[in-house]
Amino acid sequence: MQTQGDMEPGTNPAVDLPEPRLAGTVSIEQTLAERRSVRSFAPAALDLDQVSQLAWAAQGVTRRADGFRTAPSAGATYPLEIDLLVSGMAEIPDGVYRYDPGRHRLEHRITGDLRRALHDAALRQSPILAAPVVMVISGQVSRTARRYGARATRYVFMEAGHAAQNVYLQGVALDIGTVVIGAFHDREVTAVLELREGEQPLYILPLGRTTDR
Known part of the structure; x- marks a missing residue:
């Protein structure tokens, strides 16, 4: 695994993520019962294990033979992309990283903490x-x-909902809260994240340790 010390200026490194855990101590029934939207977080960074699990919950590969993922996809077309804005992590520098489901790793895309810019593009939430x-x-x-x-647009929106709910439920099991944010200026979010042509932002999910456990 590459860490911050391994990254050289001007490179575009990939960060191998820890393997996702396939068994935990919290039942699916408990995560459903405890799922809530969380808007405030404890003042502590997440670690790479937690980021790994959350990214995997959203779009991780569950069966290598055919590439099936954690969220259902119409015709296994897999239109979703997962970007993570990270700050304060010991293992990797602040920046924007794209999740690569096939290799279960993060691809570094943009350097620096862009949460303020994203906040401004999302009605200052x-x-x-x-x-x-x-x-x-x-x-x-x-x-x-x-x-x-x-029908593709409908199917893509449905798939994004599946992925977001997976993140909610995985977060409950990790004592990590989130809230779905859908109010934002599409063009501004696209610009902040330097999304590729044709990529449409659908969900913003802030993630942090819960304060009540």
Whole structure:
């Protein structure tokens, strides 16, 4: 695993994530019962194990033979992209990282703490600044449209909801809270994250340790 000390200026390193855990101490029934939207967080950074588990919950591969993932996808077209704005982590520098599900790793995309810029693009909603990690789910509708045509947009939005709920439930098991943010200026979020052509931001999920456990 690469750490902050291994990263040289001007490079675009990949960060291998710890393998996701496939068993825990909290039942799915308990996560459903305890799921709540959380808007304030304890003042502590997340660690790479937690980030690994949350990214995997959103879009991780569950079966290598066919690439099936944790969230259902219409026709296995997998239009979603997961970006993580991280701050204060000991293992990696502040920046924007894209999750690579096939290799279960983070691809460094942008250097620096962009939470303030994202906060401004999302109607100045305070959880974005309070959270040490912010996940942004975007969708590339064209991937699904090749197979499903005009219905693709509907299917992509449904898939984003599946992924976001996975993150909520995984967060409960990790004592990590989140809240879904859907009010933002699409063009501004796209600019902040330097999203690729055709990628549409769909969800913002601030992530942080809960304060009541």
